[in-house]
Amino acid sequence: MRGAHAPGLIPLARAAFSAWIDAAGAEGRSYLQLHLRAVATDRYRVRHLADRDADAATLETIADPYAARAVAQTTEEGAHRPLKTAPDLRRGWSFERLDGHGLWTVLDYLYPASAVHWYAERERRLRVTHWSETAARQSGMYSAVKLLPERAVRLAVPACCGDAVCLRRVAWGWSGDVPAPIDSESAGDSESAGDSESAGDSELSSHLQGSSVPCPEACSIFISFARAILPVERSPRASVQGLDALGELELQQIEALVAAADGTAHAPRSGEFDDPLNRRRVRYLGARLAALRQESAGELP
Numbered sequence: 001m002r003g004a005h006a007p008g009l010i011p012l013a014r015a016a017f018s019a020w021i022d023a024a025g026a027e028g029r030s031y032l033q034l035h036l037r038a039v040a041t042d043r044y045r046v047r048h049l050a051d052r053d054a055d056a057a058t059l060e061t062i063a064d065p066y067a068a069r070a071v072a073q074t075t076e077e078g079a080h081r082p083l084k085t086a087p088d089l090r091r092g093w094s095f096e097r098l099d100g101h102g103l104w105t106v107l108d109y110l111y112p113a114s115a116v117h118w119y120a121e122r123e124r125r126l127r128v129t130h131w132s133e134t135a136a137r138q139s140g141m142y143s144a145v146k147l148l149p150e151r152a153v154r155l156a157v158p159a160c161c162g163d164a165v166c167l168r169r170v171a172w173g174w175s176g177d178v179p180a181p182i183d184s185e186s187a188g189d190s191e192s193a194g195d196s197e198s199a200g201d202s203e204l205s206s207h208l209q210g211s212s213v214p215c216p217e218a219c220s221i222f223i224s225f226a227r228a229i230l231p232v233e234r235s236p237r238a239s240v241q242g243l244d245a246l247g248e249l250e251l252q253q254i255e256a257l258v259a260a261a262d263g264t265a266h267a268p269r270s271g272e273f274d275d276p277l278n279r280r281r282v283r284y285l286g287a288r289l290a291a292l293r294q295e296s297a298g299e300l301p
């Protein structure tokens with residue numbers, strides 16, 4: 001039953017999603033980084049949210065829904081997008097007069113499975129897999145992620161899943177015994193959707209905050225990230241004046257960050273978790289330092 005969030009209900013999800021857009025009329029709907037609008041009966045327009053009001057002449061008009069695959073593949077700068085719900089969908093295109101089937105095809109390329117999850121949650125049929133179960137079934141080089149302590153997983157979620165790096169909302173918890181969803185915008189997460197690479201204006205940022213699409217189970221990006229931070233968590237700790245107890249790998253990361261501050265640093269790809277300058281790794285270090293600060297604040301006289 002794993003993954004069967006709404007068995008047999010995909011046609012109902014499609015119908016509900018179209019009806020949701022239809023009900024919005026000319027205003028249309030914001031959905032992740034998309035703007036969706038019904039332009040006639042069973043005809044839809046799909047654009048990047050930031051291009052919602054753009055002059056059509058300035059956008060590439062696309063009729064083939066399968067062209068969404070190429071749109072989803074790369075960022076504005078041409079980099080590969082390993083996570084389709086990262087807030088870096090490129091702009092400049094407009095799918096015009098799609099029928100209901102075409103709309104679903106575009107959605108499935110731009111945000112795979114998201115509309116089914118959106119619908120399943122609305123129907124209270126979303127099947128969530130908590131971290132303990134996801135970790136326990138990993139094998140090979142990923143099997144060690146089950147050793148990551150709960151505290152580290154709770155810091156890893158804001159680092160890896162916050163709105164600045166992923167627009168889904170975490171719906172899974174630590175375990176079946178502790179099922180409350182882990183908050184992805186807490187624990188020292190100083191970034192928000194407003195910092196996201198593609199959220200160019202405040203209006204777009206306000207749409208990105210508070211994602212309406214749940215994440216029912218840790219994805220492969222999170223599992224890779226969990227594997228990368230395990231040695232960080234396990235490296236020998238030394239007391240650093242003013243910083244508390246930091247691990248050897250954390251100190252190396254801080255040194256790399258300081259060295260990069262002169263602006264000559266390379267920009268690691270989003271999935272390069274072994275690189276100390278990787279954005280999620282930096283976010284994790286920030287969350288760790290914020291947690292240390294909170295702990296030590298309680299010890300002050």
Ligand code: SF4
Pocket residue numbers: 083085160161166167168169170215217218219220221222
């Ligand atoms: S596990 Fe995190 S990064 Fe992966 S899809 Fe879910 S919310 Fe996004």
